Amino acid sequence: MHHYKLKLAAFLAWAATVTCRGVPAPSHEAREDCPAGSVNYTQLAKKLSRTAQIYLSGSDAFDAAVARWSNLSTPVANVVVVPSTEHDVVETVNFANWHSLPFLTTNGVHGSITTLGKMIHGIEIHMSQLNSIAIAKNGKTATIGGGVMSKNLTDALWAAGKQTVTGTCECVSYLGPGLGGGHGWLQGRYGLVSDQFVSMNVVLANGNLITVDKNSELFWAMKGAGHNFGIVTSMTSKIYDIQHPNYAMETLIFSGDQVEAVYKVANEQWLTNGKTMPVDLINWSYWYFDPTTDPDKPVIAMYLIQEGVNAVDAAYTKPFLKLGPITTQALSGTYRDLAAWTGISLDATPCQKTGNANPRFPIYLKSYNTTAQGLVYDLFRQATTNASSPFSNSLFMFEGYSQQGVKAIREDASAFAYREDNLLVAPLLTYTPNGPGLDEVASKLGNQIRQILYEGSGETSLNTYVNYAYGDETPLAWYGSDAWRQNRLHALKRNFDPMGKFSFYAPIA
Structure with missing residues (x-):
């Protein structure tokens, strides 16, 4: 990679100027932001620290830096700056402003929101070296x-x-x-x-x-x-x-036929009639199509994760076991095992850049509406089990964290607006991009699923998690619909x- 890491001397010799070539220009107004002529990135290079890096389009290093987890409506950059000091960030922002260039900061590149596609040229500021x-x-x-x-x-x-x-x-x-x-x-x-x-x-x-x-x-x-x-x-x-290094997890795999019964138990255990998730317990579940377990429909994987124990308390597992799961598995380990147990460790599929599109359609809920769960399960089944479906590798995520620490803080203490909600729910529609027609099908399906859950929630506003956002939600959904919140953010x-x-x-x- 040495010849791609254009540190000062090599960069000065290799690229005196770089034009804004290849910039998509759907309108005259969009094009005006890209200054006429050329942008001399050597001037920026002279101001950066010795270990800062600049990658130009066409290099392997550039391609690696701009690659994202989801390839739907992705940002477009002409150059990547990798600062190694905070002063490098200052200089890059000043340079971008001087040349009227847009800029976007990146790091984990898991944000899949479609608003990122509004960046059609400019500078990506990749933060990976600021890792102390x-x-x-x-x-x-x-x-x-x-x-x-x-x-x-x-x-x-x-x-x-x-x-x-x-x-x-x-x-x-x-x-x-x-x-x-x-x-x-x-x-x-x-x-x-x-x-x-x-x-x-x-x-x-x-x-x-x-x-x-x-x-x-x-x-x-x-x-x-x-x-x-x-x-x-x-x-x-x-x-x-x-305080509690050890953790245990019980995984219970259910048939989709049991969808309403499973979430009825979850409600009765923790989410209705004044009950709350115990502080030492986390309840997650996934829906996914696994033909080796059920060739006809997605399974329900229920995870009961407990802190500070070597086996999940039977009081938590027994009500689910009574439903007759297909399989069960008990695991014990430490806090650092949780990501691997739930399929989100570094070597797991969600951490790979596969070229897929991965839009999510998040909604916060206070409890499960079991009728709505049944309706969206049917939609998800139809979309994932058809042999020709592009969405067969999709995942439906239900995250039920303990909430005591979140709710102990006043609702107006931060711009995060949804401390009173108990569940984070999001269908993740994974597919190989194949043009705007398929993107529209995914958008329609994801929003249809979310609308059913919203209508079943009884809420008067759509509450979404901004880090999972699809992009067609509004600022009221991302940051709270209360007028005082919106006014404060706008000010x-x-x-x-x-x-x-x-x-x-x-x-x-």
Whole structure:
């Protein structure tokens, strides 16, 4: 890769200027943002640190940096900058602004929202080199680079007898989910990923580097709508002593014929009549087509995950066992095994860049409407079990975390709006891209499923998780429909990003 890592000397010799060639220009207005003539990236290279990197279109390094987990409505960049200091980020933003170039920050590249496709040229700022992790001497906080990945943080803290809330999937970044709130295995104890934030260094749209903490008006917005306001080069998070290293999981595989009965039990156990998920328990389930288990319809995989034990308490498993699952499996290990047990470890399929499109259609719920569960199961079955279906590898995800730590924090404490909801539900429609016609079929199916769940919820507004968002939802769905929330976000946007530089990921307006 040496000849692709265009560090200063090689870069200066190899590419004096690079034009905005090959930029899709569906309209005159879109084209105007790309300055006439050429952009001299050598001027940027001169200002970056020695270990910063610049990749130009056409190189293997560029292709690897821009590759995404989902290939639906992806952003288009002409150059990738890989900063190694926060000053490199400042210089890159200033350079982009000077040349009227759009820019987009990336790291884990698992965001699949279609609004990313609005970036049709510009600079990708790839944060992978800003990956430092430093635990404070008092052991209560850690300072984390803006490019740190979730697994790296978990492993580094674990080695020191510490942990904090991160996203569940090992291959996602730490801050990407966190800026949208961030669900995680430990949220029942401590709250969301963003609830751990103490302070952060942020490069604003104008290139200024500021520190944001509880004394800043921007702190509220960064915890739930942070993608709209700046680039976090580093942040300080609360961390905790490991209290319960051991975990157990019981996996129960059910026939789809039992769909209403399974979720009726889940409701009765934890979600209705004033009950709540125990703080030491997580309830996940997946629907997927596995012809080796059932050649006719998707199975239901119910995961009961318990903290601090070597076997899941029979009080949690017995009501499900009474339904007669097809198979059961008991596992025991540590916190670090959870991703592998639930199929989201580094070597699992969801962590691979396969070229597929992977749109999700998320909705928050307070409990399961079992009739709606049956209706959407039928739709999912029809879409996944047909031999010619492009969606046969799709997955339906039901995430039921313990909520005590989330609900212990006031609803107005951050831009994350959905502390009162108990379930995160999302069909993931995986398919090989084959033109806009198939994309439209996927969009129609995903939204039809979500609409049934919404109507069955009895809610008056659609509540969605911005980190899973499809892209056709509104800012009211991403950030809360309360007028005061929208007004506050719009006011902050006018103050900190009046030109809308950060508008490619679930924009506020």
